[in-house]
Amino acid sequence: MQVHVCFTPGEYPGCGERHIAVVIDVFRATSSMAAAMFHGCKMICPVRTVEEALQLRQNEYPAALLAGERKGLLIPGFDLGNSPLEYTAAVVDGREIIMTTTNGTQALNHVSQAATVYTAAFVNAAAVCERLRNAATDVMVLCSGTEGRFALEDALCAGLIAGRLAENAVLSDTAVAALAMYRDFCCSGNMIPRVAASSHASYLRQIGYSQDVAYCLQHDIYPVVPVFTQGKVTL
């Protein structure tokens, strides 16, 4: 098994070969997805546009919650934003969710042709790695990035995953690089303030979501492996 990391969705080479894709959007879509699935959410439909979300609720899932963000903020008329802290059992248990976000849901739809697609973040990395450990095919870790650009937090999470799989896998150069980044951040012992200084975390703080930064950097608190298949995220 080879583990390869794409630092941005643009680097994803497509699906010429069978592989498992792991989509990461630490701030905050895949962190929220893990929180939602852990707290009993039945299914998440990640869609690209607000219009698509509204239509899907109207036509197929009239009881679904509408969730997501634009520029990090709640979309007018939607039930939930994109903070994992909102996805409590009281809100999501037994519910369906239709979600549209700037980076994560776009990245998911980008890799939808892969043989298998998992969603990962720091909060559920251990469970995802456990599932991947004995994979027979290559693993392509896709960082959602920020509007197509490199996102530090996603690269670090990719590094954590690459490191945990390294014993049973060959790491590509980008996987080696991501792991080196993660190790440096880890060894410094002040990962949270260092990540908090990044551009995406600074923006979240600016719009009132500073709590989310530390929350999303917690490792392994949700033992769930969300799988994206046929347009739906389930367990």
Next chain:
Amino acid sequence: MQVHVCFTPGEYPGCGERHIAVVIDVFRATSSMAAAMFHGCKMICPVRTVEEALQLRQNEYPAALLAGERKGLLIPGFDLGNSPLEYTAAVVDGREIIMTTTNGTQALNHVSQAATVYTAAFVNAAAVCERLRNAATDVMVLCSGTEGRFALEDALCAGLIAGRLAENAVLSDTAVAALAMYRDFCCSGNMIPRVAASSHASYLRQIGYSQDVAYCLQHDIYPVVPVFTQGKVTL
């Protein structure tokens, strides 16, 4: 001053704003350029194609050496390949060189509209950093990569440069990431074998250039700052 790193030429945002561009191609174009300039080469013309190189010699520089590579190997009829070990004083002192390589010369031509363009590698990083330290404009460090993809050695060199400028500069997220990678490789104390395991280094070994890998990872042996302006690299 902000320091930003582009891990591949495709990430280069163009020249809407004035900035200094620093082009890195550790394996091996900018390492060879530093060696050439240190050993007395008068001028290097980096061009995109073999045909352009031949025409330029015929029309403008009949005494120039033709240099470069395709797939890492000497181009038939050319005087020099792309190994810095070839660029000795005996060969290049007082000479003009026309060079075409797969990644480095392409990247240089990609940023030719920047206010100032320097070429950097591990071998001349200290001199380039010294020149950049009091720059009034932002610094854009462009990794040449390998055929458009991420190259570990270039990212590490970008990290070295970012780290040396950090005291007087704001580092972008990619610069922070590159620096974290470099620190992890440096701290491990076995940078050469770790970089030698990368895909580009493995390929160089396979085609007989294993010496070049360790050579190009030497830090600060050439105190030169090659400047690329109006199609020419000079000091």
